[in-house]
Amino acid sequence: MPSEKMLTVKDAILEALFEEMARDDRVCIIGEDVGVAGGVFGQTKGLFEKFGEARVVDTPISEPAIFGMTVGAAMAGLRPVVEVMFGDFITLVMDQLVNQAAKIHYMSAGGYTVPLVLRTAVGVGGNLGPQHSQSFHAWVAHVPGLKVVMPQSPADAKGLMKAAIRDNNPVVFIEDRTTYNVKGPIPDGDVIVPLGKAxxxxxxxxxxxxxxxxxxxxxxxxxxxxxxxxxxxxxxxxxxxxxxxxxxxxxxxxxxxxxxxxxxxxxxxxxxxxxxxxxxxxxxxxxxxxxxxxxxxxxxxxxxxxxxxxxxxxxxxxxxxxxxxxxx
Amino acid sequence: MARAKAVKSQKAVPNKAAGSPLALYRTMATIRAFEETVQRLFLGGHIPGLVHLYMGQEAVAAGVIAELAQTDFIGSHHRGHGHCVAKGGDLDKLFAELLGKRAGYGLGRGGSMHIFDPANGNLGTTGIVGGSVPLAAGAALTAKLRKTGQVAVSFFGDGVLNQGIMFEAMNMAAIWQLPVLFVCENNGFGEFTSIDDVTAGKDIADRGKAFAIPSEHVDGMDVLAVQKAARTAVARARDGKGPSFLICSTWRFSGHHVGDKQDYKEDAETKAWRKRDPIAQLARKLVAKKQATQKQLDAIADEAKSAVTKAAEAARKLESPTPADLMEHLYAE
Amino acid sequence: MPEIVSREARLSLLERMLLMRRFEEAVIHAAAKHKYIGRNHLYIGHEGTGAAVMAQLKPGDLAHTTHRNHGHIVGRGADPGRALAEIMGREGGLCGGRGGTWHMTDTSVGFQSTSAMVGGSIGLATGGGFACKQLGQGNVSVALFGDGVLDEGISYEAFNFASQYSLPILFMCENNEKPGRRETSMLAADRLLDIPKALKIHTMTVDGGDVEAVHAAVGEALARIRKDQVPVFIESQIEAWPGSHQHKPEFTTGETDISMAWDTGKITGPHADWIRQEPILRYVRKLLAEKAAAQADIEALDKKVQAKMAKARDFAEASPFPQAEGAILGAFA
Structure with a gap:
């Protein structure tokens, strides 16, 4: 298809971030090494330069509070994309994810929404060992109140990330590093892949x-x-x-x-x-x-x-x- | 080390009348009446679950929140009714929530430890020790990034002093100079354990000072002292000068939760603290300075009591949630 | 306490540093030779700290380390052949080849844990201190970690616990941060030591490039820890090796040529400044200047270490990869 360009999964997600941040100034990126460094896998490359330090926030290595602050920021009107560098580190944010993010909309009877995306990278195959290879998608899928996305193709990855950012719920977006360099066609335009559609x-x-x-x-x-x-x-x-x-x-x-x-x-x-x-x-x-x-x-x-x-x-x-x- | 530059934000001025001594008295009297009523209802078997009462600590919520605008944020904790009332919470909806009624803030599904009031910037009470500390810091992050001029206050008990997440949040608030107040309500006990048994260091304030956060001790039984300290800290936050740490020494008159016999406290100590009851203390001061007569104050207390009683009585007659409410609001539209 | 006076002790300290260095060089060679060698964080430039600590630990003391761990492990006496085999994923490795660089331990020499997660070991080390105290055998627990660990809330929780319960723990922070370089890992504290100080932990700072200074500080700290059963925090300030952030091990500053200590004309290239002050050459110069050793002694010592490492490399290379059936064993005790 001549109108379609080819991108890798990693770049497709990055393109979604660029587009969503340009579209909505409430979208911001928070995490370790996401700014100046452009992400440890290059997954946030260029965002800092384009959107600045106010919207691409480098944090200390404080996962529980980074995530907790993301929840509070979302309640107060931002739509943050927070990064947990390795899927294994989701264990560090489990309390704020399960006991705050997932419960606040329900417990406030809809008074607050928690529109955030927790993106994390998993993937067996990098010889990274037991603390850097595991995926806890089944854990988070078990928690009512969270949505869990696991893309595989570049087009899906982009469209799902856009949908996740626009969703008014905490969405756990699990990327597999072994798919990062898979290339595929990306449709032109603002194409959303709805969450929950196989x-x-x-x-x-x-x-x-x-x-x-x-x-x-x-x-x-x-x-x-x-x-x-x-x-x-x-x-x-x-x-x-x-x-x-x-x-x-x-x-x-x-x-x-x-x-x-x-x-x-x-x-x-x-x-x-x-x-x-x-x-x-x-x-x-x-x-x-x-x-x-x-x-x-x-x-x-x-x-x-x-x-x-x-x-x-x-x-x-x-x-x-x-x-x-x-x-x- | 990267330190954010001070960004002066627009003013959001609190309502002056809300901060007058008589208004503080009214707020504290309302909280006291509210908690006494909650206690009675709980002992009568009308409130499900557990409730942690704020009696004795009223000066902290009243003094700090008097310096906030309605749009400012607070993060509360498990002993949170006082904050909810002071931040402008609707008494009818508060009682409805505590009594498990559909008209409550959370359809009566959350109860005491899950009260959220977005219209008044209340980020919620919480059942997790330290749970709302990062939420308040995060709301402050939003305020800063969007230049809204809002300030956030994180109220927490002394038990949170040993939660890593508090340090992490303080560190980030200091790095980014977030408009947030960390207000520790030090009532001497985390559940049933004395703070002295589990908290290292000579001075709690050192924990904030280590991050170069202005940190000070405040007499949490003196609402005027609390208000004064909060005024300085809120002004600093609004001016883009970053976080503050206030440690308010106080005492929980009714123990950890309703039914707590408080065998672990010394009688003499309790008596001494009771003599410093924040409401009676303010009354004495106002009468001595001729800023109010005892009759005026009694009238305020009576009004508070009757407003609370009315709300509680009305709430008891409300409907429980229906089975259909069980699945409501699990996900946002 | 223990200033090093005997010639033997000084040469032994140098030997330990050389073993750490030559070990890392073997890792770099293995990485060049084999397709996979994992993601390594080399200990080059840190030897002055690790050697000074390991030289003074007693057999029953417990050590816990972090991702930059190779020097600690071989410095404590783990077999370098088995350590290298572990990094290369071989069956003869310290952990059967399953853990690799990030999860290498050797309990036979009192090495409790390595954690690849920032802050992953500090809690374990605190628990180790608790056990040492309970068991009452006079042992201490050591936590070796980088400055990034102070971003993690668990380090505060650990400090509080260690301080409040007076646990015999050496918190050994290898600070290789230069202000402004560690862009994304940020601490609001003006000085790193302000944090443990706020939790009433005795602190010391030492020049990590001066092995005898570190030795003296650690000796003093360990004596205090053993005698008073208290934690001590040492910040060892380390000039980071220019290759310390590489993912694939490479000779950023070349293979160490010990003769550069006396033939300084050989020091050239973009990293000459680092080489000039690196802890091994610096110590050799000191020993020569103080006539504790002659050039020939130094060369002989280095040869001895290199021969040991040659044997270690042969062992690791000859060790087979583990059998596939083994993969599903060992999840439970």
Whole structure:
């Protein structure tokens, strides 16, 4: 498509920030190294120069108070995007996230809104070890009052970030660093991807894969392998795990009669269990095989080239699992 | 180290009448009557959950908030009714919330520790020790970035002195010279533990001074002293000169929560503090200086009492939330 | 207390510093040779501090460190081959190759923890001090951390606890900040020491480039900690190595040539100023000037350390990567 430009996921999100900050002067960026340094991954590059220190705020390394202040700033009329550098560090802001941000709108009976975006980067694969690789998306998804977004393509990442900034709720925006350099087309103009609307990334008749974030890309590789064997895989990317677009997932499963749910996070008590349960409860009569799941084993993530690749399910494992489902 | 330059913001002048000695007396009398009524209702089984009463500490809320405009922010804590009343909270809605009625600030779902009053800049009472400190600092950040001229006050108890988040918020408020007052209401006890047992250092004020924040001790039983200290601090904040730290020594007359027998306090100490009751103290001063007669003051107290009683009685007759209210306001539109 | 007088003690201190330096150089070589070597924060330039601390810890003392940890670990006596293997992700590593640089520990030499999270170890160190006191065996706990840790609320909570409960802890802050350089990590305090002081912790400042000065300060602090069972905070001011913020280890200032201590003409390049005052060359010059050692002694010592590191490198290179099956073991005790 000639009118579309190509951007990486990282730059697509950055473009969303540029556009939203230009559109609405209440939008500001708060976090460690987000200003002068342009972000430790270059994810806020140029914002400081364009919008200045009043709107791109470098902070001390004080996650609990940085986040708490963001909540107070949002209550008082800003629409901040606060960055928690690594997904693991979300543990440091859990109190203010769970006990303040998520509860204030409800407890004030709508009197206050808390329009903020907490963006954080996760991703197994950088050999960063147990304190810099884990993703707590299932933790935050468990908290009523929070929305949780997990983009995978550049266009989605941009459109979802814009939607998240315009949303009047605390939105946890979880980026996977392993997708940062994935390139893709970006539609022209002010295109919003609504929160809570799934995307059927690939159509197929034989089996449905439900996956978010990087798992969509790995699933696509598996689908390519299986296509060579005559197996047509449908991939549904919910894009947000809260709110979750159940209807699109269920419609796909009703069509294919088989479902495999993937996650780069831990299997036990994770999002695959939740989605599998929804499918089992609401599409049981359509299923030709038990709902299957593949996710990270319940173990910490070693900082090791030999061990780390065992954490996230790969395309071979996914393909094999689907073969088993079809032969069952 | 990066320190923000002073940005002078536009004036937001508090209502002068609100800060007159008689107005302070009225505010304190209203809070006292409010809390006495809450206590009675609680003991009568009409208030669900836990309530922490503000009796004894009235001078702090009344003195500080008298220096604020309606648009200024406050962050309150679990012992927060006094702040809500002083900041202009509607008595009917406050009682409705405490009694679990639909007409309350939070549809009666939050109760004592979750009262939010956006119309009056009240960022909320909270059940988390230190929970509202960064909220107030954050509201001050907004005020500064948007040049609204607003000031924020963070009220917290001495228990918060040992929460890391207080230091983090103070540090950032100092770096960015935020228009915020950190007001510690030091009533000597965090729950049932004496502050002296758990708080290091010679002087609490050193904690603010370490960040180069002007920090001072104030007699929290003397509403005029509190008001004076707050006036200086609020002016400093409005002039873009950054945060202040006020430590108001005070005493909670009714213990940690209603029903607390206070076995951990010395009787003599309690008696001494009771003699310094902020309301009686102000009354003595005003009468001595002939700024008011006892009769006038009694009339103010009676008016306060009847306003409170009326609101409480009316609230008792209100409806509870409906099952449909359970899911309301989970997400904003 | 312990001024270093004996020649053996002085040479031993230098040997410890050289081991730290040559170890980091081995890491840089390994990083060049292998595809993956992780994200390392090298200890180059900090040796004067680490060596002075490690030389004076007793076997039962507990050490806790941060992301810039290699020097601490090998300085305390961990096997350099196993340490290097850990950084290279090998099975023979101190933690079986799972933790890598950021999570390297060796409990056999009293190393409790390394945390890659800013402030991650200071709470653990405080708990270690609590345990030392309870167990009553005269041991102390040491927290080694950078200046950025003072941004984190947990450090205040830890200081308060350590001070109030009189815990035997050495808070050893390796401050490599130059005003204005650490753009995003900011502290409102005019002087870093104001913070522990506000919490009534005894503080000291020392020139981190002068290993004997650090040794004296640490000796005095440890004696006080052991005797009085109190915490002490030392700020060691360190001239940061120009490569200290690199992600991939590189020879920013070249491989250390010990003869530069006496042949200063060899010191050239953009970082000559740093090299001139770096702690190892500085100490060598001092030892030579005071005739505590001859050039030949120094060269022999360096050779000995280099030979030790050569063996360590061979060990690490020969160590295999862990088996895949091992990945899912060890999440629970």
């Amino acid at each position: 995307n059927v990334v690939r159509e197929g008749r034989d089996v449905t894969i439900v996956a978010v974030s990087r798992m969509v890309q790995i699933a696509t590789k598996a689908a390519d392998i299986l296509a060579g064997e005559g197996i047509a895989v449908e991939i549904v990317d919910p894009r947000c795990i809260v709110p979750l677009d159940r209807e699109t997932i269920l419609a796909s499963v009703r069509k294919t009669s088989r479902a495999l749910v993937l996650d780069a996070g831990h299997l036990d008590y994770g999002i695959t269990g939740e989605i599998a349960a929804i499918i089992s409860e609401q599409a049981f009569d359509y299923l030709d095989a038990p709902v299957a799941r593949l996710a990270a084993p319940n173990v910490l993530i070693p900082c090791n080239t030999a061990l780390e690749p065992l954490i996230v399910p790969n395309e071979q494992q996914i393909a094999q699992k689907i073969r088993e489902m079809l032969n069952a």
